Amino acid sequence: MNSSLLSLAIWTPIIGALVVLMTGNDRNAHLARPIALISAIVAFLVTIPLYTGFDTAVAGMQFVELYNWIPRFNINYHLGVDGISVLFILLNSFITIFVVLAAWQVIDTKVAQYLAAFLAMSGLINGIFSSLDGVLFYVFFEASLIPMYIIIGIWGGPNRVYAAFKFFLYTLLGSLLMLIALIYLFMASNGSFNILDWHELKIGMGPQSYLFFAFLIAFAVKVPMWPVHTWLPDAHVEAPTGGSVVLAAIALKLGAYGFLRFSLPIAPDASQYFAPLMITLSLIAVIYIGFVALVQQDMKKLVAYSSISHMGFVTLGFFIFNQLGIEGALVQMISHGFVSGAMFLCIGVLYDRLHSRQIADYGGVVNVMPKFAAFFLLFSMANSGLPATSGFVGEFMVILGAVKYNFWIGFAAATTLIVGAAYTLWMYKRVVFGEITNPHVAEMSDINSREFLILGILAIAVLAMGLYPYPFTDVMHASVDNLLKHVAVSKL
16 A cells, blocks of 8 residues: 555654744744644644554555665665554654643743654654664664753753763664664675565574674663663653653653564564573563662652563563563553653653652642542552553553463563552552641642643543553554464474
């Protein structure tokens, strides 16, 4: 199917970013904000036909676009989506709207530049999820670092420069090994950068192992997996609210997506051989990082460690090689986008009023912010994996898949339901319940109509996905089934 929908999904927000930048300095912030919001909404609307027009019976790529870019090296502008990638383009464009809304009254310096950075990043991330050319993927993958580096470095907290530099250094160094792997695959495929051609290559176990670890380092940093996770809490704590939302809801998914697009189909034998290593690292993230979250005093840091733990579930689901595991991991990624984004927005609401992220500075918030407390409770429950919320569906599917693979691995993974509830609800109890001990808390006002709209829509998304996940699982089923057959055939 030939279409320009993917190009529209990529370039609409980027063009919107350029228009926002043209509004100039902060004297025109009243123009920059509505232009950014309209751009984000239009960018989301152009992605909807990707879902409504998607053929769930087809496992291969749809909405394909192919144009020569650098013919001498056989590098093409090659786009397409399957059931694994299409939902993430919608999620990314959806979340960008809330990031723009969240900054409406909070960001008052370099407003146009702030909003433009998020719009540009949204387009670049859509490019990552739809690229079918190795060089195009790498260009989008690296370019997406730049807006986030700027967002943390300019609008972040007191240690923003350190956090931005650490974030950039970790992810850039990991990506360099991926570049070497891409060049090797170009040579092995007789001069093709087509990712789908690479899926059909017959590579020996030795080269597969080197490719697997090259991709592992690049994508593990991005997820992030233990032990290369230490940049994430620093980045979250220093980033402005919008930066934390995009980082957790979207950016972490890029590494996990890389495993499904590169590691498993290109190095299937090595992926199976090193699956015990990946499962071990994933379980460490799920269990150990969960306990690390339990002792955090900073709300952002707690939710940041929570994200690492939840993403451990995702990598676990990928490497148990069954339908339930991989589909559950994909559902978990989308749910985590809604829930973690909402959690960081809730923390941002509190920070905007009290300018503190320390749990000890709060207490009794329900007495002055009952509407906020209700939303925060729903998202906290979803973060804990409460049934009927989106947080439960993915975790339950991965646990079922893990039990099918090995009972004790499933049992170990299920401990997150206890630890996750412990750190999330303990934070909620200390922040929201009890008597007001801080006089500044008594002066806080409940959420306004803009904040109510943001949290309300996310609450609907969390409940809808929790109660009826079929529209999500139906889209990915054929593509996941095809991936598993590819890995299994290669093993024979």
